[in-house]
Amino acid sequence: MPNAIRTSTIFLSLVIFATLITTFAFGQTAYEIDISKGAGFSAYGKCVTTKNCFYPNPLSITTGSTVIWRNTDKVGHFVVSGKSNDNNAESVFDSHGVIRSGNTFQFTFVNAGTYDYHCSAHPWMIGQVIVGSVSNVTTTPIKQKTDVQPTQVKQTCDATLWNHVYHPQRLKVIDPCKTVTGVIQSIKKEADGDYHIQLKLDAQFSNLVNSANVKYQHGYLVLEPVCQNIVTQNDAKSACLNYKSMLTIPPKGNHVTVTGTYVLDLQHDSWAEIHPISSIQIIH
Numbered sequence: 205m206p207n208a209i210r211t212s213t214i215f216l217s218l219v220i221f222a223t224l225i226t227t228f229a230f231g232q233t234a235y236e237i238d239i240s241k242g243a244g245f246s247a248y249g250k251c252v253t254t255k256n257c258f259y260p261n262p263l264s265i266t267t268g269s270t271v272i273w274r275n276t277d278k279v280g281h282f283v284v285s286g287k288s289n290d291n292n293a294e295s296v297f298d299s300h301g302v303i304r305s306g307n308t309f310q311f312t313f314v315n316a317g318t319y320d321y322h323c324s325a326h327p328w329m330i331g332q333v334i335v336g337s338v339s340n341v342t343t344t345p346i347k348q349k350t351d352v353q354p355t356q357v358k359q360t361c362d363a364t365l366w367n368h369v370y371h372p373q374r375l376k377v378i379d380p381c382k383t384v385t386g387v388i389q390s391i392k393k394e395a396d397g398d399y400h401i402q403l404k405l406d407a408q409f410s411n412l413v414n415s416a417n418v419k420y421q422h423g424y425l426v427l428e429p430v431c432q433n434i435v436t437q438n439d440a441k442s443a444c445l446n447y448k449s450m451l452t453i454p455p456k457g458n459h460v461t462v463t464g465t466y467v468l469d470l471q472h473d474s475w476a477e478i479h480p481i482s483s484i485q486i487i488h
């Protein structure tokens with residue numbers, strides 16, 4: 205082997221070795237991408253021009269790295285792989301449901317490649333993660349954080365949703381914020397803009413339904429995410445004025461985790477509901 209090639213081979217090996225050491229020394233390598241303030245405001249916003257509604261953008265990392273998207277904006281956002289106009293893009297990662305202000309979503313990139321992503325609610329928000337195999341990445345991450353604890357999925361309830369529940373006095377609150385799991389049985393649009401969803405609760409939550417759920421809802425818990433659809437019922441219109449829910453409801457048959465207020469609906473024989481819903485996510 206000629207000397208020059210041998211030297212560069214040794215040098216490359218050292219680079220790979222050094223990179224591995226760094227990765228192992230700090231544990232899992234994690235990078236943060238911030239969702240910029242005001243990113244949801246308009247397709248002509250500042251961050252759209254400067255291409256940093258997701259910052260840094262693009263982000264170059266190595267395989268095995270975790271990216272944590274942090275929502276520093278005031279409104280909720282989504283992170284979905286692929287381009288916004290590409291309906292058939294195979295989804296590599298998906299925040300499923302909204303990342304609320306201050307919350308995070310994370311994904312570990314196992315395979316090398318160039319990954320476009322976007323916010324499904326604000327299609328002008330686009331970004332790219334470039335994942336190189338350990339040996340060929342030469343760029344230095346703009347922002348690197350180490351020893352990041354796995355994100356605790358803290359289930360919280362958005363109390364402001366109550367501003368969008370019409371006639372809230374018909375609901376008797378039993379638990380202001382409760383998380384349950386189960387399988388979606390049916391989804392129906394209602395005139396008040398809500399969805400009426402029947403959820404077959406997992407065994408450990410089966411005590412949350414009552415005789416009215418059995419009598420009128422096949423024993424299923426009722427889920428009511430508010431202001432999902434166009435309101436045609438007159439007395440419900442004001443509750444959804446200038447407000448549209450950012451929740452994405454998974455199709456029926458999905459096993460989901462749901463967080464919201466656990467109530468009894470006094471107008472319907474006091475059957476049990478989660479109403480309003482703060483989050484609903486597919487369990488993988």
Ligand SMILES: [Cu+2]
Nearest residue numbers: 281282323326
């Ligand atoms: Cu967004």
